[in-house]
Amino acid sequence: MASALHRQRLATVVEHLVSSGARSVLDLGCGEGELLQQLTAHACFERLVGIDIDDRALEAARRALGLARVPLQDDRTQVRRGSFESGDRDLCGFDAGVLLEVIEHVDPRRLACVERAVFATMRPNTVLVTTPNQEYNILHDLGPGEFRHPGHRFEWPRAKFRQWAGGVAARNGYRVCFFDIGPADPARGSTTQMARFVRPEIGTMRATA
Template identity: 45%
Template sequence: MFLSITTTQHPATNLGYLLHKHPDKVQTFSTAGGKAHVFFPEATDERCTAVLLLDIDPVELVRNLKVPGESRMLQHYVNDRPYVASSFTSSAISSVYASALNGRCEDKPEWLGIPLALEAKIPALKVKGGMGLLERIFQPLGYTLQAERLPLDEQFPEWGESSYFSIILQHNISLQQLLQHLYVLLPVFDSERHFYISSNDIEVLLKKGETWLKDHPERDFIVRRYLNNISLAKMALARFIDDEGNEATGVEAEPINLEVEEERLTLHQQRLNAALEVLKTSGAKSVLDLGCGEGRLLKMLLREGQFTRILGADVSFHILQVATRRLYLKDMTPKQKERIELIQSALTYRDRRMVGFDAAALIEVIEHLDLERLPALERAVFEFARPATVVVTTPNREYNAHYAMPEDKFRHGDHRFEWTRQEFAEWVQKLSEQFGYTATIEGIGEEDPNLGAASQMAVFKRSVE
């Protein structure tokens, strides 16, 4: 992955002074995930370009994450981390370009803060929100944006386009402003960021965004995605509001609307409680948590002595490391460790490690799959793994009107679909007939007489064979 910054501000070679990097040298630095190289492919008074090239080592990433050998899969080593702008790029900016990011330049202090004709190129950035999201993020900051969606494979155009974009940003701003924007915004697009978020990151975000974030129309979205934690996001957003509830400029501010997110948290706990109750009453002793995420249901299962074998599976090895930390697996006694195992696995493929369990739970999982991939999950769970009890929860799309959401929007940016109660019931009936289960459906959360409940849960019971 590389990030290039070009200026045509005469004398353009002053870019080297601002970055504290000599145009005639190739410099290498240790950074998160591997090495960072800085070089200048062109350096004249008319045009100067500095390239930050990240050499990410997937093998070293796996070692740092301490993934157990038996849980390592191809995806641990073959992924987009070496090629795509991500949180690793943000970390490299903060370490390799620290002086420029913080507005320091001893040799050319008169160039600090002055607008320069700058162009930044990022050849690959994953953007699930498409061109619209890129425009909403960068155009309010004054950038001229050029973006090209990349194909999945140039040799197979019938496969369609990917979610990756090659982008060029142009603006007349100071170098420090450009780096601050990139430092904050690149992790916003990265759902697989490599670092953990704490309350200290609120100060970092506010410091780097103090001159531009407050007035950005997507401020709340940026804060939530950067911090990736609703409680921390609420704390950060509150910092923009004075004691009278007005913006620091004195203009009356719109109220911070985190009610939907807070309700989701409460609703999610209701889902987990409902699923746990079903699993307990089923008499199951071994349970699969499919799409286990950070391990909230796993933690609840561990508290119940009834469950003697627990397997958590997720496609993201990063999130499994978060679960490992939150469950304190490394601190468990040997007897406790015998009860639980975490594995990296794609739920759309048959996995023998999932066979032989009494029950399985898919809590808010199916809506994250493309509809054309859903049949593969159905077969993997109901035909091959085939537990006696399966609990599935998913949002009720009709209830979105309760949140005053547009009809074409989903509750989460990663949702590929959301079903009405009728659509969910038809899917449940189809699976029951196809794989030999009986099923019941109930609502979870507050129920509206017209819209139904916020979430819907199906409990599948395998017919006697």
């Protein structure tokens, strides 16, 4: 069962996707399909695609979403094997993309590949990225250098995350703003931090439509 914090993360991401006006959503690192399950409850989303490199997680996602093994998709929802470190041209043209608690599982030396694949090649109109706030770890009873999950390769403080996200936005023609998820501490912020990237020309086109 998902923790209360993870349920809040999912709810926050869904809220931002709905408010963005997205009709198609790409879940990058979809795991067992928790976000996709939430999105299927909203009729505004007409196309939902999740990718992951973990075959067992993908099979669990298919079961959870009620997708037959063959074919691996229905008219609206699909999960498939794929990596958000490689720019798949078949995954271009989505209104929104989500990296939900996944970048911290990537070797920091590979983040440039993620940037090229997601922001330069696939180029969703809106991209949401959530990741742990390292400054909050002491409130989770973690010591210096300890991570929240054994699969994490890094956990960033807010300044480092904002520096990375600002660079990604500047290099790829996005604007970025930041949000906190979870209870806030006056000095340390919230346990989860989120960046929302938007291609500014999309907002201009909507405003003039």
